[in-house]
Amino acid sequence: MDVLRLFDEHHALLFRFAYRLTGSAADAEDIVQVCFLELLRPECTYDATRAPIRAWLLGTVRNQSLKRLRRRAEAPALPQPAGPTSPERETLRSELEAAVRKAVLTLPETQSEVLILAHYEQLPLAEIADILNLDLGAVKSRLQRARASLREALAEYAPNLERKS
Amino acid sequence: MTDTDLDDLLNAWLAPSPDESLRERLQAGIAVRRPRPVRRLLTPLRLWAMAATVILVVLIVNPDAFSKKVSTYTVDSEVTLHRGPEGVGLPQRVLMTSYNDAGTEVLRAWSFPDQPVETALLKTRMLANDTRERLARPFEKIAKYYYIVKYGLATPPEDPDDAYAIVYPNRPDTPLLIGKRAALVSSDCRTIHGGAEVIGHDVVMNYATTILQQRNGGARKLTLWMAPELSCFALRATIHEMQPDGSWKLVSEKKALKVNVNP
Numbered sequence: 001m002d003v004l005r006l007f008d009e010h011h012a013l014l015f016r017f018a019y020r021l022t023g024s025a026a027d028a029e030d031i032v033q034v035c036f037l038e039l040l041r042p043e044c045t046y047d048a049t050r051a052p053i054r055a056w057l058l059g060t061v062r063n064q065s066l067k068r069l070r071r072r073a074e075a076p077a078l079p080q081p082a083g084p085t086s087p088e089r090e091t092l093r094s095e096l097e098a099a100v101r102k103a104v105l106t107l108p109e110t111q112s113e114v115l116i117l118a119h120y121e122q123l124p125l126a127e128i129a130d131i132l133n134l135d136l137g138a139v140k141s142r143l144q145r146a147r148a149s150l151r152e153a154l155a156e157y158a159p160n161l162e163r164k165s
Numbered sequence: 166m167t168d169t170d171l172d173d174l175l176n177a178w179l180a181p182s183p184d185e186s187l188r189e190r191l192q193a194g195i196a197v198r199r200p201r202p203v204r205r206l207l208t209p210l211r212l213w214a215m216a217a218t219v220i221l222v223v224l225i226v227n228p229d230a231f232s233k234k235v236s237t238y239t240v241d242s243e244v245t246l247h248r249g250p251e252g253v254g255l256p257q258r259v260l261m262t263s264y265n266d267a268g269t270e271v272l273r274a275w276s277f278p279d280q281p282v283e284t285a286l287l288k289t290r291m292l293a294n295d296t297r298e299r300l301a302r303p304f305e306k307i308a309k310y311y312y313i314v315k316y317g318l319a320t321p322p323e324d325p326d327d328a329y330a331i332v333y334p335n336r337p338d339t340p341l342l343i344g345k346r347a348a349l350v351s352s353d354c355r356t357i358h359g360g361a362e363v364i365g366h367d368v369v370m371n372y373a374t375t376i377l378q379q380r381n382g383g384a385r386k387l388t389l390w391m392a393p394e395l396s397c398f399a400l401r402a403t404i405h406e407m408q409p410d411g412s413w414k415l416v417s418e419k420k421a422l423k424v425n426v427n428p
Contacts, residue, residue: 003191004192004195007191011188012183015187019180019181025183028183029183029184032187036191037194040195097179100174101178104175119172120175120180147171150174157174158170
């Protein structure tokens with residue numbers, strides 16, 4: 001199996017998915033690396049006859065990300081934003097970006113993973129269902145709940161609404 | 166907030182690009198984890214070592230494995246086993262191909278015709294027994310020398326196993342020792358141990374034969390038609406057993422069917 005060729009084809013998508021699940025670029029890079037090395041293990045579970053490689057890779061990234069999130073949850077520190085944190089130096093855009101990031105990361109994992117794959121990666125819902133081992137109805141309902149939660153969390157940033165601050 | 170508004174808001178969260186070094190790090194990880202290719206395991210030196218080990222094991226198990234004995238003839242024979250009513254279902258016939266090597270019969274092939282299962286079972290059992298004996302032989306020798314050295318026990322010199330002549334008069338798994346090979350061949354098949362006597366001469370398959378008869382304990386008699394020209398090969402062999410009324414009953418008879426010269 002040509003792992004480097006697969007890396008070239010899929011690493012950007014996997015990195016973005018891992019980054020948005022964990023909120024950490026360093027973790028995302030580690031996860032992507034682990035994910036491809038997993039393919040070389042003799043006990044690797046990938047079966048080309050059962051699932052396309054992209055679905056398997058995304059599933060592996062998801063599992064690795066959830067592992068890291070759980071480990072992190074046991075530690076007291078919360079994930080820090082990637083950009084500058086000083087309010088004086090933050091532009092409006094970075095403030096909005098930080099707010100969205102926080103809102104997505106505080107969603108339940110079951111909702112955030114669906115939202116990231118559907119909104120940010122624009123994957124068809126049927127493929128998301130395959131990746132997450134869900135039926136299509138569950139994917140739709142999780143996506144709706146995620147969007148409803150985000151609507152509420154980000155209401156103050158809606159362009160047509162007044163700031164409540 | 167409309168769906169479009171929400172989408173616009175969500176799009177504000179941009180993902181960075183992975184570090185350029187990620188590919189190189191993965192390559193380094195692959196180099197560490199990649200299983201060693203088979204060709205590196207099978208270096209020429211290791212192949213030679215493996216071959217030498219296999220040959221050594223084969224020689225221990227079967228010292229004659231690589232000795233090429235050339236026979237100038239083989240004989241196809243048929244054995245008929247005259248079993249009583251208790252032998253129903255058991256093999257009644259045996260086909261053998263064999264030759265004599267300086268007075269001792271060497272089996273090349275055998276089978277129970279039309280009974281492949283019995284043939285396979287017996288061959289498997291014989292192979293297992295033979296292998297077990299060959300494996301045990303070196304240890305027996307070591308044990309013997311150990312006792313000689315430790316206790317000064319000297320055993321009388323023994324004849325090597327191949328000093329004795331063997332015949333297969335009925336079954337491939339019941340060879341009979343009939344005396345010393347050298348004496349048998351040098352006497353034109355007139356001498357075998359156990360009080361055997363020459364009871365006549367005959368011609369079998371156009372070969373002159375000496376008929377030797379040996380009685381074992383009086384209740385059994387083995388008769389062999391041995392051809393001096395074929396290194397004392399028994400072209401015919403019969404075994405009789407004494408019945409309670411004192412009569413002799415033929416229990417097995419081996420007959421040469423064909424002599425293949427220069428097979």
